[in-house]
Amino acid sequence: DAKTTQPTSMDCAEGRAANLPCNHSTISGNEYVYWYRQIHSQGPQYIIHGLKNNETNEMASLIITEDRKSSTLILPHATLRDTAVYYCIVRVVQAGTALIFGKGTTLSVSS
Amino acid sequence: EAGVAQSPRYKIIEKRQSVAFWCNPISGHATLYWYQQILGQGPKLLIQFQNNGVVDDSQLPKDRFSAERLKGVDSTLKIQPAKLEDSAVYLCASSLSTGTQYFGPGTRLTVL
Numbered sequence: 001d002a003k004t005t006q007p008t009s010m011d012c013a014e015g016r017a018a019n020l021p022c023n024h025s026t027i028s029g030n031e032y033v034y035w036y037r038q039i040h041s042q043g044p045q046y047i048i049h050g051l052k053n054n055e056t057n058e059m060a061s062l063i064i065t066e067d068r069k070s071s072t073l074i075l076p077h078a079t080l081r082d083t084a085v086y087y088c089i090v091r092v093v094q095a096g097t098a099l100i101f102g103k104g105t106t107l108s109v110s111s
Numbered sequence: 112e113a114g115v116a117q118s119p120r121y122k123i124i125e126k127r128q129s130v131a132f133w134c135n136p137i138s139g140h141a142t143l144y145w146y147q148q149i150l151g152q153g154p155k156l157l158i159q160f161q162n163n164g165v166v167d168d169s170q171l172p173k174d175r176f177s178a179e180r181l182k183g184v185d186s187t188l189k190i191q192p193a194k195l196e197d198s199a200v201y202l203c204a205s206s207l208s209t210g211t212q213y214f215g216p217g218t219r220l221t222v223l
Contacts, residue, residue: 002153034211043115043202043214044154087153098144098167099212101153 002102003027004088009106012082018075020105022088025069031092033064034099035073037084044087044101047073078109113137115215117203123221129191132218136184136205142166143180144212145188146202154202160186161208190220198222 005023012018024033034049048055048062050071055062061074075082087104091097116135124130136143141162146154157176158168162183171178175194180186190197200219204212 041219043204043217046211046213049211093210098156098159099154101155103151103153 002100003031003090004102006086006088006102006105008103009108012075012078012107012109014080014109014111015077018078018082018107018109020073020075020086020088020107021070022073023070024088024090027068027090028092031090033062033068033071034089034091035060035062036087036089036099036101037082038087038104039081039084047086078107080109080111083107083109115203115205115213117201117215117218119218120216121219121221123223124193125223126195127192129189130193130220131187131189132201132203132220134186134188134203134215136186136203137213139207140205140213141183141208142206142212143186144204144206145178145186146204146214148200148202148217150199157188157201193220193222195222 032049032051035047036044038044048060050062064071085104085106087101089099118133143160145157148154158171158178159166160180163180178188200217202217204214206212
């Protein structure tokens, strides 16, 4: 079973920041937090991952709380093309560990 | 860099027929995964290969599903015979041994 809890759906206005929360209260010390998204009729797309420090790349920022029990994915300026299902996944980075997906958060960006 | 390639993109078959899906991973990626995604759910791992060896096939319905990865590159997933409940998107992903997984576009299977 997935070790994360996410809201079922969220709405965001185009151009505004989208903040997607994720709870992972049972995360272990060697587990990373990964975020993927899945746009309709496409395969999941990797966004970002982190262990305990905040991370930023060209797509998004990942904020992980100090106790690592929750995190937030931030899309700084959401566009209509960011409408997708966003999955938060915790994973041990070692050979033989696949991703365990939950149901994710459906983000709807509107103009 | 080319991504993960999958074919066909869509397949419609009748129950009890057989079907095969093909995946070509990103060049140099030793680990290959097949996932099944039923409508409205997240993807679920079916089988994982490291080079041409199976790492995890615990969730593969072995009475009807089989997969191989000859020469440690391309992989084929087969269903024989198909059931109605096999209707799903079949996703292939690849990674360096412990790294980030990258997914292909998937094959949408409809079993009538």
